[in-house]
Amino acid sequence: DIQMTQSPSSLSASVGDRVTITCQASQDISNYLNWYQQKPGKAPKLLIYDASNLETGVPSRFSGSGSGTDFTFTISSLQPEDIATYYCQQYDNLPRLLTFGGGTKVEIK
Amino acid sequence: QVQLQESGPGLVKPSETLSLTCTVSGGSISSYYWSWIRQPPGKGLEWIGYIYYSGSTNYNPSLKSRVTISVDTSKNQFSLKLSSVTAADTAVYYCAREYSGYDSSATRGDYYYYYMDVWGKGTTVTVSS
Numbered sequence: 001d002i003q004m005t006q007s008p009s010s011l012s013a014s015v016g017d018r019v020t021i022t023c024q025a026s027q028d029i030s031n032y033l034n035w036y037q038q039k040p041g042k043a044p045k046l047l048i049y050d051a052s053n054l055e056t057g058v059p060s061r062f063s064g065s066g067s068g069t070d071f072t073f074t075i076s077s078l079q080p081e082d083i084a085t086y087y088c089q090q091y092d093n094l095p096r097l098l099t100f101g102g103g104t105k106v107e108i109k
Numbered sequence: 110q111v112q113l114q115e116s117g118p119g120l121v122k123p124s125e126t127l128s129l130t131c132t133v134s135g136g137s138i139s140s141y142y143w144s145w146i147r148q149p150p151g152k153g154l155e156w157i158g159y160i161y162y163s164g165s166t167n168y169n170p171s172l173k174s175r176v177t178i179s180v181d182t183s184k185n186q187f188s189l190k191l192s193s194v195t196a197a198d199t200a201v202y203y204c205a206r207e208y209s210g211y212d213s214s215a216t217r218g219d220y221y222y223y224y225m226d227v228w229g230k231g232t233t234v235t236v237s238s
Binding site: 042049050089097 | 144146153154155156159167169170203205210212217220222223224225226228229230231
C-alpha cells in the first residue's frame, strides 16, 4: 500500500504570509494527487486535482506542484478564511485505491 | 447542482452492522464513481471504498473484510454496510462523488485522473451499547 506523509501537522502564520505544505508518497504516484480543504464541522472541499490543476471557483492564491513522490501545496497570501485543515489524497492505479495524508491544520498567528 | 445526503442510524451496537445510504439528487448516479470516507472524532480522513455505477467496487484493504458497498441506480442511491463494528468505527461518515477525466501529454501519455468533487454533509455514527 502507498503511504502519504504530510507535513507539517500544524502551522501558524500571519495574514498575508506564504504557506507551504508538503506531501510525500512512499512510491511514484505520477501526478495522481489531490488537495482538499476542510473547515471545522464541514465536509472537505476540493482545491487542487492532478497535482497542479485548480478546481473551478477556487481562488488563485491556492496552488499545487510536484510529481512522482514529492508534492507541494501553497497558499501565496494567507487569508483569515483559509483557516482550515488541508489534506492531500493520492490514488493508486490498478487497482485504484485511495489514501489521505494525515492533514495540516493551518491557524492564524 | 448535484447534492448528496447521507442517512442511517446514528447509534449502532458493538458487533452489529452499520448501514448507511447516500441519496444523489440533482443529477444521475450513472457514469461516476461513488465513495465512502470516514473521520473519527478529532482525526483525519480515511477512505473506505468506492463503487462504480455499474457495480464494480474497490475497498480499503484495512476494512475490506467488513465492508460492502452497493448501488441502486433506480433510486439514485448507494449504500455502505460495515459489519462487526467496534468503538473504533465511531466517526463522521461522508459520501462523495468521484469525477474521472481523461487527458494526454507528451510526458505522461494517455491517462485518467480522478477527484472527489461533490461531498455530502456527513453523518455521525456512534458505536456504543
